[in-house]
Amino acid sequence: MRRLILLLNAVLLCSLFGPALAQDTMPPAPYAYRQLDDPGQEAAAQDLMETLRCLKCQSQSIADSDAPMAGDMRHQVRIRIAAGESPDDIRTWLVQRYGDYVSYKPEVSSTTWPLFAIPVLLILLAGGILVGRFRRRGA
Known part of the structure; x- marks a missing residue:
């Protein structure tokens, strides 16, 4: 009976914390740590990333954070800048996706x-x- 309880506890813990631990083992998005080839686009991406909050760290910008989620957000910013989107459009998209908290410069x-x-x-x-x-x- 005791072994059954231990087994059930182990299964419960794996099912609760397994997905959270799996995120940290995923490879980073391609542009999470690689800069854009165009210096002007990279500067625009860096300026935008400095004003966006990492939702996992909550006190760092996505430019400074090493959290996997911040890497994914940096990747999204860079590929959207490279595709020609404006920083304001990208900020609007991120605010719609994650809420006002993602921006260090909230709008009224x-x-x-x-x-x-x-x-x-x-x-x-x-x-x-x-x-x-x-x-x-x-x-």
């Missing part, structure tokens, strides 16, 4: 406006509180 939209409005409101609130306290002290 119906879903992101609170990110821009709340800090301004907090600063105004703090300023109002400070002005009120200074007026009470001076009176």
